[in-house]
Amino acid sequence: MRNQQNITSYHQKYFRPSSLKAINLRFTNPNFFDPYYDKTHDQIEVPQELTNTPEDTLLNYFSILREAANMGGRSCGTIGHGRIPFPLAYNFLSKEYQKKLSYEDYLHSFSGIGHTSLLKLCRVPDGQRNIRFFYEIETIEGFEGKSAEYFGYSYGFIQLEHENEGFRIAEMSKLEEDFLCAPYHGWDHDGEAVVEVKYGNWCKMIQYLYPAMRKGYIKNIYFHGKGGADYCFMFIILTNGTDVEAAQFRKEGNAEWVQVNMKPEEECL
Numbered sequence: 619m620r621n622q623q624n625i626t627s628y629h630q631k632y633f634r635p636s637s638l639k640a641i642n643l644r645f646t647n648p649n650f651f652d653p654y655y656d657k658t659h660d661q662i663e664v665p666q667e668l669t670n671t672p673e674d675t676l677l678n679y680f681s682i683l684r685e686a687a688n689m690g691g692r693s694c695g696t697i698g699h700g701r702i703p704f705p706l707a708y709n710f711l712s713k714e715y716q717k718k719l720s721y722e723d724y725l726h727s728f729s730g731i732g733h734t735s736l737l738k739l740c741r742v743p744d745g746q747r748n749i750r751f752f753y754e755i756e757t758i759e760g761f762e763g764k765s766a767e768y769f770g771y772s773y774g775f776i777q778l779e780h781e782n783e784g785f786r787i788a789e790m791s792k793l794e795e796d797f798l799c800a801p802y803h804g805w806d807h808d809g810e811a812v813v814e815v816k817y818g819n820w821c822k823m824i825q826y827l828y829p830a831m832r833k834g835y836i837k838n839i840y841f842h843g844k845g846g847a848d849y850c851f852m853f854i855i856l857t858n859g860t861d862v863e864a865a866q867f868r869k870e871g872n873a874e875w876v877q878v879n880m881k882p883e884e885e886c887l
Contacts, residue, residue, distance in 0.1 A: 635769055636756060636857035640735035642680035651702050659705035659721045669710070669784030672741070672749050676776065679710045679787070680736040680755070688728040689760050697732045704728070712779055712786035727792075732767060733758040738835055740854065742775070742864045745877040749778040749785070752854050752864055771795040771857045775864075795858040809853040809861035813839050817849070821886040837861060850875065 654662055668678040685698030686707065708716070708724050738754040754773040761768070774791035805811035810830060818824040818841075828840040837853040848869045853861040867875040 636737055636771070638737045638857075640684075640737065640756075641739060642677060642684050642734070642736035644678060644681035645684075648699075651699055651706075654706050655702060657705060659708045662705050662709050664706065664709045664784065666784050669786065672751070672778045672785050673739070675710065675778060675785040675787070676739060676751060676753070677736075679707060680734065680739075680753075682707045682710075683728075683734045684736075685733060686728065687732040688725060688730070689732045690729065690762075701725070710787055712781050712788045715786070715788055715790075730759045730761065731757050732760060737771075737857065738773075738854070740836070740864075742852070742854075743867075743877050744777075745879060751776045751778070752862075754854075754856060756857070771797075773854075773856055773862065795856055795860065797858045800858060800860050807860040809837055809839050809851065809863070812853075812861070812863065813841060813851055816882040816886070817841065817880075820882050823849075846870070 669675045682703045686703040687697035687700055688704070689697055704725055705721070708721050711719065711724075735756040736753065737756055738752065740752045742750050742752050744750040752773070752775055754771065757770045757772065758767045759770045772792050772794050774793055776787055776791075777789040778785045779788040780786075800807040805815055810827075814824070814827070823843045823845070824841045825844045826842050828842070831838045831840075832855075835855045837855055839851045839853065841849050843849055850867040850869075851863060852865040852867075854864050855861055866878050866880055868878045869875045
């Protein structure tokens with residue numbers, strides 16, 4: 619049975635929402651959307667200055683979506699900028715990505731969402747030298763049959779590519795965060811447990827673990843392997859307390875860290 623201090627700490631870690639400030643706070647002038655008010659997605663070109671760098675591309679993309687709303691039956695009046703931002707935001711996707719995701723499907727993916735806050739944006743290593751970011755958002759969402767809205771949290775990875783003298787989103791994943799089952803059941807939401815179970819119990823690789831190192835929402839877990847190499851696992855801590863693995867590295871002796879892609883589920887079970 620946990621003592622009171624442990625219960626309090628556990629509760630604060632897993633059952634409290636994020637206190638991080640939103641970082642998608644560009645375009646606060648409502649007149650920003652005037653040139654796009656009556657245009658469809660195929661009539662819009664994204665200004666080049668909005669996509670000069672990968673970071674600017676994503677901060678501008680999520681800032682455009684900040685007050686975009688697709689609430690359906692909610693009838694309390696106008697919510698934010700309504701659907702006006704969606705055609706512009708859709709053009710931050712690459713042409714190849716748009717072939718896979720139609721505008722109608724893109725718009726439908728925002729069903730029930732009335733506001734989006736970007737909480738975390740972090741470039742993560744990619745072994746193929748692609749441009750890859752981790753992101754986490756907080757959304758205000760409405761549900762059928764409810765007269766109030768609720769906060770939801772999602773995360774994923776975004777890959778960008780250079781196109782038309784600017785950067786575009788080439789691929790984007792989105793996973794909803796679990797605030798109940800993850801903390802009550804299992805071990806795979808905790809980075810230390812993930813490393814110990816997968817690489818210790820399953821793969822029998824660990825000679826000894828080093829103390830985890832945390833900076834902000836980034837957690838690095840190291841171990842010295844039985845074969846003599848050192849390993850580093852980069853995790854990103856979500857609002858719901860879950861650690862999400864973002865990258866793996868291996869180092870032999872005094873050599874440089876090299877990114878690897880080990881799959882213990884396939885290689886050790």
